[in-house]
Amino acid sequence: MTSVLPGSSTEYQPLLYFHLPWREGHRLRYHRTHMARSKLAVRQTIRRPTSGKLRAILEDVGTPPAAPFVPAAFQEAALVAVRTGDVLVAAPTGSGKTWIAEQAMAELLSRGGRAWYTTPLKALSNQKFHRFSGLYGTESVGLLTGERRINAQAPIIVATTEILRNALYGASTSPELIVLDEAHYLADPERGTAWEEILMLAPRRSRLLLLSATFPNAEVVASWLTELRGTRPEVIVERLRPVPLRYILADGRGRLIPPDALGHLPPGGRAAGWLQALLRDLEHYSLLPVILFYPTRRQCDEAARELASLRAFGPELRAAAMARWEKDYPMLRQHAFRNAVIDAGIAPHHAGHTTAWRLVVEDLLGRGLIRAVCATTTLASGLDVPARTVALSTLVRNSPDGPVPLTPTEFHQMAGRAGRRGKDTIGVVVMPAASREEAREGLALIDAEPEPVLSAFTPGYVQVLNLLRRSSLQEAQHELSRSLAAYERRDEVARLRQAIVSIPPDELVERPCDDRLLTRGRYERMRDRLARMRRRDAHLPEEGIAAAQQEVAGWPCATCPVESRCLATIEALRTREFRRSSLRQALHNVEGTLVDEFERRAAVLRQLGYLDPEYRLTSDGQWAAELRHPRILVLAEAVRRSLIGASTAAWAAVGGAMATERAPRRGGEAGLQPLARLAKELADLERRQALPADPVIVQFEPEWDPVSRRRLPPPADRRADAVVAWMRGADWARLTRESQSEEGDLQRIILQAAEVLMQLEGLPFPDVRAAARDARTRLLRPPVI
Incomplete structure (x- = not known):
């Protein structure tokens, strides 16, 4: 496939960077073989490994002969199935799942149909938007994200998942086809609820195409969809990759070794200079380009700086490609890693860089102009940017709670970036082996089964308002029973009920009392009381003791004909009844979790006046339901209480404060401060309803900085300051420098602020609408967009 660089009408074939090096002293020189295929010279010489077992593993490294594209059997089967019904495709990363959606949408366009293509990431939505625009024409494709609308009436809409969820709540769309890319995000703790809501809200006339990485319980999800939608989806599971993978190790000195060479690992962990040695070895074995995965942004940038000293031939080609991008994005000329790309073919790729920079890196990598990309796991999350080789620097990733081991799914997503269809005969995955333990852990991940997709569904205020907007409380509660979360719990509910039923009843059927435990327990307490009276209350009047004796003598247990048998079995009965009570509590917890949380959130909304006593939306509830934002309570109350005023800067600050x-x-x-007091008040209200407080409250509290050892202003205030400064026309380079913010973070803070403002533009308050529209317009300027 040919493609066009920005700002040019000339087509180019990829430039492949696979060189044969030889060494003279300490200098690395390159043997260059020129093969002219287009206006860019293709330079490729395959070096066969000379070491036994490694040679066998890497024997097939190279470029396959040119051949026309032939779809795989699973792709054709899925395309046939989606013409008439729902389809769930579970296949490895890089196996060509998107091709199914592209063909289905092309057929739909030819008939005048409409489709939505949703992704979990804005970066992925932007990538698909540009690709589909090239395939179907710009007039046929639109993009909807939280802060931007491009060609919103187009027959094919690319959007983030939450945008489609919002459209379905508003009943404003009924497409013939809904594509959910990266459908395994159903299990994502933060985003999964929106995916589940889409599947619950999707009209039955809309066909669903779910594209997912391989997961073991696809049939369970399909069974739920069958119950939910009335027809069973076609489940297509593919385990083979079009480009097979080979796994090797990199020891602590950066040398490539076969997986069974653990006995030859050098002691002492990772040596200085291992990274440059690894790149040289990869280049020696014709395994470039490579994506080097790191757990943190800082490590990515440090690795790119270290590798940038290894210069590569062809700087004029990379400079020409960069120049074309710089025509559209002039800020790239000042980028800190521009020279690393041009001189060495090395680039970092992570969320700390702007979208424009990441697009440049992805484009140049796809064209073979980049030797190595140092990336975080963001590059593994659906973006179609593969390389010949993937190398993992470690087997852990960062989390809010610190470093955690990679899960099998995360590992397979990263490994799946190795091997490019039509460009590579095999893909290579390099596992870290600084120690035998690390090597064994990595090799164990190769055959590890991905985790099942389990529901992460949690009722939120947006859902409560939008369900009660169109149904009664009882109907809304029934809607919760249709969720995957409720479906998954049915087996547990059935198990608990069966366990309760299986507990035998009281076998002492001839007893004179109804509830033996209650009766016997009361009798024992009366006897204990009488014994204490006799022992301690020597001066108690005789009539007091006599009354107690009479109460004991009159209790059924005193004259029970089966008392001896009762005493012999009472402890066993207590054990059984304790288990029965525990099982009933567990059953209540399983059955009632979703409904209980829904009702508690509804109680908060009723107390605030968004619902009336019968759980119907009030006039305030009607407009608040249009705020489909995670911080809906803070936003709605800020508007209703007029805490902010009507200035453009004030609402821009609110948008910045809501960013994450x-x-x-x-x-x-x-x-x-007014917003901070409001957030605390709402958090207290939620605690009284036994709900977890919105984490937004923490954003309004000062923060301790361990680096400078001083207390920083609240994060919400710092974000708001940056957004307001940008809205007022601040210079980008100066703002990033003075705010000490990474460019990518600052860009997303501004975009998230614009997303909030776009929602405020839909409210029935003219002054708020006008200020929000003005602020958003002034925020969305290059290089933010």
Whole structure:
């Protein structure tokens, strides 16, 4: 496939960077073989490994002969099935799942139909938007994200998942085809609820195409969809990759070794200079380009700086490609890693860089102009940017709770970036082996089964308002029973009920009392009381003791004909009844979790006046339901109480305060005290309803900085300051420098602020609408967009 660089009408074939090096002293020189295929010279010489077992593993490294594309059997089967019904495709990363959607949408367009293509990431939505625009024409494709609308009436809409969820709640769309890319996000703790809501809300006339990485319980999800939609989806599971993978190790000195060479690992962990040695070895064995995965942004940038000293031939080609991008994105000329790309073919790729930079890296990698990309796991999350080789620097990733081991699914997603269809005969995955333990852990992941997709569904305020907007409380509660979460719990419910039923009843059927435990327990307490009276109350009047004796003598147990048998079995009965009570509590917890949380959130909304006593939406509830944002309560109350005023800067600050990206290290004079007091008040209200407090409250509290050893202003204030400064026309380079923010973080903070403002534009308050529209317009300027 040919493609066009930005700002040019000339087609180019990829430039492949696979060289044969030889060494003279300490200098690395390159043997160059020129093979002219287009206006860019293709330079490729395959070096066969000379070491036994490694040679066998890498024997097939190379480029396959040119051949026309032939779809795989699973792709054809899925395409046939989606013409008439729902389809769930579970296949390895890089196996060509998107091709199914592209063909289905092309057929739909030819008939005048409409489709939505949703992704979990804005970066992935932007990538698909540009690709589909090239395939179907710009007039046929639109893009909807939280802060932007492009060609919103187009027959094919690319959007993030939450945008489609919002459209379905508003009953404003009924497409013939809904494509859910990366459908395993159903299990994502933060995003999974939106995916589940889409499947519950999707009209039955809309056909669903779910594209997912391989997961073991696809049939369970299909059975749920069958019950939910009335027809069973076609389940297509493919385990083979079009480009097979080979796995090798990199020892602590950066040398490539076969997986069974653990006995030859050098002691002492990772040596200095291992990374440059690894790149040289990869180049020696014709295994470039490579994606090097790191757990943190800082490590990515440090690795790119270290590798940038290894210069590569062809800087004029990379400079020409960069120049074309710089025509559209002039800020790229000042990028810190621009020279690393041009001189060495090395680039970092992570969320700390702007979208424009990441697009450049992805484009140049796809064209063979990049030797190595140092990336975080973001590059493994659906983006179609493969390389010949993937190398993992470690087997852990960062989490809010610190480093955690990679899961099998995360590992397979990263490994799946190795091997490019039509460009590579095999893909190679390099596992870290700084120690035998690390090597064994990595090799164990190769055959590890991915985790099952389990529901992460949690009722939120957006869902409560939108369900009660169109149904009664009882109907809304029934809607919860249709969720995958409820479906998954049915087996557990059935098990608990069966366990309760299987507990035998009281075998002492001839007893004179109804409830033996209650009766016997009361009798024992009366006897104990009488014994204490006799022992301690020597001066108690005789009539008091006599009354107690009479109460004991009159209790059924005193004259029970089966008392001896009762005493012999009472402890066993107590054990059984304790188990029965525990099982009933567990059953209540399983059955009632979703409904209980829904009702508690509804109680908060009723107390605030968004629902009336009968759980119907009030006039305030009607407009608040249009705010489909995770911070809906804070936003709605800020509007209703007029906490902010009507200035453009004030609402831009609110948008910035609601952002969730890493806060700048400097700033904090936004004056958000009213918003902070509101957030605390709402958190207290939620605690009284036994709900977890919205984490937004933490964003309004000062933060301790261990680096500078001083207390920083609240993160919300620092984000708001940066957004307001940008809205007022601040210079981008100066703002990133003075706020001490990474460019990518600052870009997403501004985009998230614009997303909030776009929602405020739909409210029935003219002054708020006008200020929000003005602020959003002023925020969305290059390089933010």
